[in-house]
Amino acid sequence: MRALVLCDDRWHPAVTARRGLDPLAKHGFEFDWIENAGEWSAERMAEYTLVIMDKANESSSSDHRLWVTEATQQAFLDFVQAGNGMLVVHSGSAGYSQMPVLRGLMGGTFISHPPQCLVTIEPIPPHPLASGVSPFTVFDEHYHMALDDQEAEMFLTTTSEHGTQPGGWTRTEGEGRVCVVSPGHNVEVWLEPSFQTVLLNALRWCSGLGAGVEVMGAKGQRE
Numbered sequence: 001m002r003a004l005v006l007c008d009d010r011w012h013p014a015v016t017a018r019r020g021l022d023p024l025a026k027h028g029f030e031f032d033w034i035e036n037a038g039e040w041s042a043e044r045m046a047e048y049t050l051v052i053m054d055k056a057n058e059s060s061s062s063d064h065r066l067w068v069t070e071a072t073q074q075a076f077l078d079f080v081q082a083g084n085g086m087l088v089v090h091s092g093s094a095g096y097s098q099m100p101v102l103r104g105l106m107g108g109t110f111i112s113h114p115p116q117c118l119v120t121i122e123p124i125p126p127h128p129l130a131s132g133v134s135p136f137t138v139f140d141e142h143y144h145m146a147l148d149d150q151e152a153e154m155f156l157t158t159t160s161e162h163g164t165q166p167g168g169w170t171r172t173e174g175e176g177r178v179c180v181v182s183p184g185h186n187v188e189v190w191l192e193p194s195f196q197t198v199l200l201n202a203l204r205w206c207s208g209l210g211a212g213v214e215v216m217g218a219k220g221q222r223e
Contacts, residue, residue, distance in 0.1 A: 001029050001207050003050040008035035009058040012091040017054045020190025036060045037067035042075035050085045050207050057095030073101035081174025085206030090184030106180055107149035107171045113141045119160045121167055121183055127155035129201040136194045141185040177206050
């Protein structure tokens with residue numbers, strides 16, 4: 001399975017996602033990369049069935065111009081509704097609160113975060129994306145999230161001294177699937193074994209390949 005990865009902004013260098021996704025290649029995933037949003041187009045994205053968003057709304061780490069337009073938002077919506085998958089990791093949810101179409105597609109958005117601190121990530125079984133995931137604690141940005149879609153299925157929570165937040169959820173859009181995972185500022189988080197399992201489960205689920213023992217739809221229905 002080949003996925004297109006959009007990454008790199010001033011706070012989140014591309015090397016984090018590259019190092020974090022590299023170990024998953026042994027599970028049959030291949031990754032193509034866009035670090036400068038100027039290289040993205042709807043036509044290029046259409047060559048894939050899975051896109052991974054780990055880019056805040058900036059063109060790149062050296063070009064801080066916003067890259068998402070109304071046409072960009074519609075292209076992502078069309079892509080997923082057509083039956084494709086979208087995995088949003090950490091910064092991929094940041095900077096889009098005023099982008100109603102993309103925010104709606106994600107089912108929510110990043111709001112703010114306190115200074116980095118110890119964050120405990122806990123799975124919520126029986127969602128398949130929680131399969132094989134044990135609770136773990138890491139030093140990370142504790143993203144405070146707005147979960148707009150009340151029908152989305154939450155499978156992770158994140159807890160720190162600043163409270164508990166939605167840490168991961170799934171939803172469907174048309175014929176496609178969307179997964180949002182909020183941890184992941186530091187590469188050590190990505191390489192944490194349980195987080196690697198989260199990512200692998202999410203990639204498989206967004207691709208329609210299943211995750212864990214069984215496959216569920218975003219609303220918890222067995223398929």
